[in-house]
Amino acid sequence: MMRTPSIYSQDDPITEALKPPPTETEAERIARLSAEAEAKRISERIDEDLREERERLRRKKGDVKLLLLGQAESGKSTLQKQFQLMYRPNSLDEERISWKTVIYFNVVHSLKHILTTLEQWDDVLDEDDDSVSLTEEKARSGGLADQPSPSHSLHPGGLVNGSPNSAADAASSSNHSHPWTKDSGANQIAALRRKLSPLVSTDTQLADRLSGGIAVSGSGKGSVYVRTGWQARTIENALGRLSRRSYNDKKERQSISSDVQVVQDILILDVARMLALFEADIKELWNHPTVRGMIAKRRLKLDEWSEFFLKHIARVASPDYIPSTDDILHARIQTMGIAEHIFDVTIHGKSVTWHLFDVGGARGQRHSWVPYFDDANAIIFVAPVSAFDQYLEEDPRVNRIDDSLQLFTQICSNALLKNVHLVLFLNKTDLLKAKIDKGLRVRKYITSFGDRANDYETVLNYFRAHFLQVHRRNNENRRVLYTHFTSVVDTKATQRIIGNVRDSIFRGYLQSAALV
Ligand SMILES: Nc1nc2c(ncn2[C@@H]2O[C@H](COP(=O)(O)OP(=O)(O)OP(=O)(O)O)[C@@H](O)[C@H]2O)c(=O)[nH]1
Numbered sequence: 455m456m457r458t459p460s461i462y463s464q465d466d467p468i469t470e471a472l473k474p475p476p477t478e479t480e481a482e483r484i485a486r487l488s489a490e491a492e493a494k495r496i497s498e499r500i501d502e503d504l505r506e507e508r509e510r511l512r513r514k515k516g517d518v519k520l521l522l523l524g525q526a527e528s529g530k531s532t533l534q535k536q537f538q539l540m541y542r543p544n545s546l547d548e549e550r551i552s553w554k555t556v557i558y559f560n561v562v563h564s565l566k567h568i569l570t571t572l573e574q575w576d577d578v579l580d581e582d583d584d585s586v587s588l589t590e591e592k593a594r595s596g597g598l599a600d601q602p603s604p605s606h607s608l609h610p611g612g613l614v615n616g617s618p619n620s621a622a623d624a625a626s627s628s629n630h631s632h633p634w635t636k637d638s639g640a641n642q643i644a645a646l647r648r649k650l651s652p653l654v655s656t657d658t659q660l661a662d663r664l665s666g667g668i669a670v671s672g673s674g675k676g677s678v679y680v681r682t683g684w685q686a687r688t689i690e691n692a693l694g695r696l697s698r699r700s701y702n703d704k705k706e707r708q709s710i711s712s713d714v715q716v717v718q719d720i721l722i723l724d725v726a727r728m729l730a731l732f733e734a735d736i737k738e739l740w741n742h743p744t745v746r747g748m749i750a751k752r753r754l755k756l757d758e759w760s761e762f763f764l765k766h767i768a769r770v771a772s773p774d775y776i777p778s779t780d781d782i783l784h785a786r787i788q789t790m791g792i793a794e795h796i797f798d799v800t801i802h803g804k805s806v807t808w809h810l811f812d813v814g815g816a817r818g819q820r821h822s823w824v825p826y827f828d829d830a831n832a833i834i835f836v837a838p839v840s841a842f843d844q845y846l847e848e849d850p851r852v853n854r855i856d857d858s859l860q861l862f863t864q865i866c867s868n869a870l871l872k873n874v875h876l877v878l879f880l881n882k883t884d885l886l887k888a889k890i891d892k893g894l895r896v897r898k899y900i901t902s903f904g905d906r907a908n909d910y911e912t913v914l915n916y917f918r919a920h921f922l923q924v925h926r927r928n929n930e931n932r933r934v935l936y937t938h939f940t941s942v943v944d945t946k947a948t949q950r951i952i953g954n955v956r957d958s959i960f961r962g963y964l965q966s967a968a969l970v
């Protein structure tokens with residue numbers, strides 16, 4: 455959603471930031487204008503695609519309608535990208551540049567999160583770094599990342615019953631004979647904080663660029679929600695502001711060549727410049743013993759995408775960075791409402807149009823799913839099994855596995871969905887394995903896990919058993935549940951599974967077609 459130009463007064467900081475530098479040379483000006491023209495061309499092409507898609511929406515009969523459901527951060531949009539890669543690979547190429555904004559935002563936001571958390575702990579830490587004097591109350595009101603919650607067994611099956619204790623966690627994993635004194639460490643962090651502050655302060659502008667200025671309440675991590683079509687709008691948001699300034703001159707426009715590949719958005723150029731400039735500092739912060747220690751003690755919890763991009767910062771910070779497909783699969787942006795994606799899927803020489811509905815999974819978004827239930831043919835329910843030590847952003851008292859089970863219960867028992875082909879993805883198995891390998895104990899978070907062996911296979915099968923039980927208890931129609939262990943960032947494995955799901959949906963589709 456673009457704002458009207460009038461909102462941008464002369465002293466608007468964004469307008470100010472987007473102004474070309476007064477020292478811009480003629481060559482730079484031509485390059486900028488040509489880039490703007492390219493941006494406009496891409497934006498128009500994406501618009502055209504959207505128009506075509508809307509057109510095709512009207513011819514729905516006989517199409518397959520597949521819903522991707524599951525809690526926030528479960529991997530629905532990532533799975534959608536895998537469908538897109540498989541059935542419309544070019545469309546992902548066209549979006550590639552807009553993902554750069556998302557990835558920059560992911561990096562900047564992660565840095566901000568690290569620095570804020572360090573600051574909060576600094577305020578509450580004892581002299582002795584290893585003794586934790588925080589009460590849970592204080593930790594939570596301090597807004598620390600992903601604080602564990604008191605124990606609640608919310609699911610009727612009573613899976614989740616444990617109260618994790620980050621302080622105990624912390625104490626058990628502390629192992630420090632620091633080669634630096636606390637003071638010098640603090641000074642280093644303070645210096646890094648100062649240096650990185652201009653970069654970190656672009657957080658809000660990047661968020662605004664992605665959302666078009668829409669703030670959604672309840673996005674506690676300060677993450678950004680986007681609606682369908684955001685890729686085009688991200689470019690427009692940059693371009694719209696630029697064009698009011700420079701597209702008025704016809705002569706300039708005519709001199710623009712159209713072969714510039716990269717959209718040169720000044721905010722993005724600015725962030726890119728700072729990332730390149732501060733690459734070493736970002737690495738220093740990321741590898742700093744204080745940060746390492748806080749992560750080991752689980753005082754600082756980073757999301758998987760934060761870790762991914764900070765690990766790859768050398769590549770991301772390079773001046774000519776273009777997101778790889780793997781980067782796009784790891785990028786994180788919350789879905790708002792329902793995003794529809796259309797693919798032509800061919801099987802046995804017959805082409806069928808598939809409509810994939812990628813929904814927003816946060817609690818505040820779930821009400822918008824229902825209108826899509828009555829003519830859905832299939833559902834892929836995505837449940838992240840790595841989330842056993844995490845709590846809902848929307849309600850920090852609720853364990854995320856518990857929430858998934860509750861949600862799955864609602865889906866299995868919903869009357870509108872009783873004939874829908876049902877597929878379950880137990881997702882993020884790679885992260886589950888990493889957590890188990892790191893020594894995280896499931897029992898600490900889920901007491902009903904009891905004395906079972908804390909190994910990957912046992913844990914995975916334990917979670918699967920709970921989902922199967924939910925299905926069995928809510929299965930009057932005796933429908934089949936197709937279950938897959940997945941890591942949807944793994945392209946090869948996921949595409950094989952998608953092929954599998956496609957075949958099973960088609961079998962159901964052909965059967966029901968035969969009945970007509
Ligand atoms: N390592 C790993 N990361 C994953 C996996 N699945 C998803 N992710 C990451 O988890 C984050 C969240 O995934 P999304 O696909 O955006 O989640 P979503 O279900 O669409 O979330 P909402 O739109 O908020 O409902 C992204 O950064 C993904 O890259 C997985 O199997 N393994």
Ligand SMILES: [Mg+2]
Pocket residue numbers: 530531532787788789812813814815
């Ligand atoms: Mg999503």
